[in-house]
Amino acid sequence: MATDSPLVPTLPADRPLLGIGFILLAGLLFVLLDTGVKWLGQDYSPVQVVWARYAGHMLVLAAYLGWLGLPRCRELMRTESLFGQILRGLLLFGASTFAYLALRELPILQVYVINFSSPLLVTLLAIPLLRERVTPARGLAVAVGFVGVVIAVGPVDWQSQPAALLPFGMAFCFALYQLTTRRFGRHDHPLTSLFYAGLAGALVSSAIVPLFWSPIALGDLPLFLAVGILGAVSQLMLIMAMRCAPASLVSPFLYLQIVWASAAGYLVFGDVPLLQTYLGAILIIGAGLFLATRRG
Template sequence: MTSPVAPPPAAERPLPAIAAQFVCFTLVSIADSILKIIVAEAPSWQIMAMRSASSLLILTPIILVQMARGRATLRTGRLKAHILRAALSAVSVFAYFEALRELDLPVATAILFVTPFFVVMLSGLVLREHVGLNRWIAVAIGFVGALVIIRPGPEGVSLAALLAVLSAATWGAAMVAIRALGKTEGTLSILFYFNLFICLIALAFALPGWQPVPGWLIATILLNAAIQLVAQSFMLMAFRFASASVSAPVQYTQLLWSVAAGWFVFNVFPGPQVFAGAAIIVASGLYLIWSERRPRRPS
């Protein structure tokens, strides 16, 4: 799971941005496939703590080299914003891990596609920003697509599906709460504080019930952390090349990778309702992007 935090540049370079996003979401799909295996072996809070600690282990030598060159890479005046982002993200990541225990990977991925719609909705309701009719239409259609995937029946909605929706909602809230963070913070600073506070939060919940883990699981979590870090770096790169809406449609390729991984790795192929719901969500997302980028008529 990743989130755009860097501001759009003055001069856009769409092709490098699209290429960077393609690499990003390919890596995210690989990391999620590995996560599907990991979550069956240990409690979610423990996995989060170990993965964040692994990320810090990877980042530390890079940061030390930067500091040796006289760059204050960790200097920040926005510590509260970093903590808020980490707290919201911790809830999101925990909910996603728990959802992955029960949901097939393509289903979980498709439900997470509603995250941008939570961003739009929260921007209007919480920040009191103007949200045009076109945005609310996209939000409504996107949630219809999510309902098609979740398929609520007489017995209600499964807990795993609700957790996936909670993950999307809290991830969207984190993006709304700290979306301006990238205007003042560098890439290493963002990655470091994110993983530091996630690690501390996860440890608080994981330590009372900490379980011993085999060496192969530690190595797998370290690999997952490394892939996630590289994916986040490519996303930050993409948003420095061009604004979010330029490369946002590339995110939908993640569903193709998730279907392929589910089929070849877990021997599971999603039902037609998953593709139908995903198609509705993708269509509403593309409509939102198109409506935001089309030229406005002068008043």
């Protein structure tokens, strides 16, 4: 069970502006992280980059836990379902791997827009997995959102462009990750969930990274370190946002990532977004906001 010990700084739960500030910062850090991932992915295996992300995640978290002291660390290790927390971590690792493979081949904005469809998948998958009911209005919102996905992706020759499927694997794993968080992590402390999510990814990636390892050039080392640090800090900012304000209030602000992703894709990689990508994003985001703010 979660405890009331201040494993993270105590903040009032009715600070909406502070929560929005944290979520905006988290969204920006996520885009910076993925920009670094895409840059490194041109010369290194995505598996090696995933390893750097999770290794850095655990190093930053370990330093923070060391500062908290052993008694607090023991509190952090307590969980209602170790299996559920590890499963969450493996699903997040799967989502990260699909994402990094996709970022290697596709524009950042396209990857982000397709990932925005994960709330739609959560709604659908919750029917068989959590036995939740979907009203006609929510079902219509899901349908509209998937029309947006089709528009955003555009006509694709799947045989010659199989990489276009990778963001869908990412969105599917991330949707399952959210459902397992709802099922297994609702009573655990947020840092408990953060710890086990990072631990699962670090263990799996460390086991397989020797098969994909390439020597890291000295000039690329700072970016590898930045990927690890950004991975941990962005997740912490997300947690802080949820502690300051309700998720239904702050989560929609993550959709501003479309602005950061457009800018990063154009300025760093010269990607010029297509109008259809924005049109699809409008439908996907509209459906996602409807699902987030309406219960019936």
